[in-house]
Amino acid sequence: MKAKDLLEEYLVSGHGACPGCAMPVITRNSLHAAGQNTITVITASCLGTILCTFPFSPIKITTYATPFASAAAAASGIKAALDMQGNTQTTVLAIVGDGGTFDIGLQALSAAAERNDDFIYLCYDNEAYMNTGIQRSSATPWGAWTTTTPPANLKSQPKKDIMEIVAAHRVPYAATASIAYPEDFERKIQRAKETRGFKFIYTLSPCPVGWRFPSELTIRLARLAVQTKAFPLYEVENGERYILSVEPEAIPVSEYLRPQGRFAFLREGDMERIQENVEREWERLMRRMEAY
Ligand SMILES: Cc1ncc(C[n+]2csc(CCOP(=O)(O)OP(=O)(O)O)c2C)c(N)n1
Ligand SMILES: [Mg+2]
Numbered sequence: 001m002k003a004k005d006l007l008e009e010y011l012v013s014g015h016g017a018c019p020g021c022a023m024p025v026i027t028r029n030s031l032h033a034a035g036q037n038t039i040t041v042i043t044a045s046c047l048g049t050i051l052c053t054f055p056f057s058p059i060k061i062t063t064y065a066t067p068f069a070s071a072a073a074a075a076s077g078i079k080a081a082l083d084m085q086g087n088t089q090t091t092v093l094a095i096v097g098d099g100g101t102f103d104i105g106l107q108a109l110s111a112a113a114e115r116n117d118d119f120i121y122l123c124y125d126n127e128a129y130m131n132t133g134i135q136r137s138s139a140t141p142w143g144a145w146t147t148t149t150p151p152a153n154l155k156s157q158p159k160k161d162i163m164e165i166v167a168a169h170r171v172p173y174a175a176t177a178s179i180a181y182p183e184d185f186e187r188k189i190q191r192a193k194e195t196r197g198f199k200f201i202y203t204l205s206p207c208p209v210g211w212r213f214p215s216e217l218t219i220r221l222a223r224l225a226v227q228t229k230a231f232p233l234y235e236v237e238n239g240e241r242y243i244l245s246v247e248p249e250a251i252p253v254s255e256y257l258r259p260q261g262r263f264a265f266l267r268e269g270d271m272e273r274i275q276e277n278v279e280r281e282w283e284r285l286m287r288r289m290e291a292y
């Protein structure tokens with residue numbers, strides 16, 4: 001990373017994010033690590049409304065806004081066009097929400113991963129379709145309230161395991177990252193930038209509006225997600241070699257969930273059930289780490 005890039009801000013004030021939104025931090029950190037010579041690709045999402053406040057924009061990087069389903073296809077196309085120009089230096093960085101990744105954009109993501117196209121796909125997961133009014137996505141966790149999973153009918157399916165889906169494509173590099181661990185976050189973007197082929201970075205994006213928590217708790221909740229093992233930080237090389245980035249402190253998951261109003265409707269025994277699921281998933285991840 002050039003020293004200049006560390007000092008330079010590519011996302012400036014005047015963006016349209018809600019107070020406490022994690023996305024400006026995610027975008028800023030990623031662009032610090034990716035540097036000036038980057039083209040970003042975004043879809044219809046909260047990020048789209050934050051960055052594309054026509055005729056103004058708070059992002060100083062060339063940004064291509066594409067329809068909801070096509071982030072990965074657009075990034076593949078931009079990379080192919082750069083190759084045709086003999087430009088191997090520009091980084092292509094798609095920044096896409098959970099709806100645009102887990103659901104509507106999944107086939108384009110899978111196709112680009114299968115072709116091993118050379119760009120970084122960064123998924124920020126706020127665990128619902130936030131921009132259109134907090135509808136559930138396949139990234140919404142079990143037991144969460146959203147406007148389409150009201151208290152009488154809370155989300156009753158588990159969250160889709162996007163890291164396993166991407167890893168199954170045996171892509172060169174995939175990693176989870178957190179805004180509560182910014183050095184680890186930027187290191188992973190930097191590593192993705194230096195790796196040829198398809199790279200996937202997956203980050204949690206706490207949303208005060210959709211998750212129903214006070215806006216000053218964003219970073220604390222991002223950290224608690226890691227420390228409670230709800231969102232482990234790790235890397236996957238070639239879809240096979242799993243490496244843990246941060247050893248969690250094994251705090252009960254309730255510490256992470258209780259400040260969030262979207263979990264206020266859990267019934268008796270639900271918290272224990274969520275804790276058991278966290279432990280089961282953690283053990284499965286540990287087996288992956290040991291297997292290599
Ligand atoms: C094909 C299509 N369907 C639906 C929409 C409406 N829409 C715009 S943003 C959005 C939600 C995006 O969710 P996500 O990708 O999770 O990003 P977030 O808004 O949560 O940041 C939806 C459904 C659209 N723009 N295009
Ligand atoms: Mg979302």
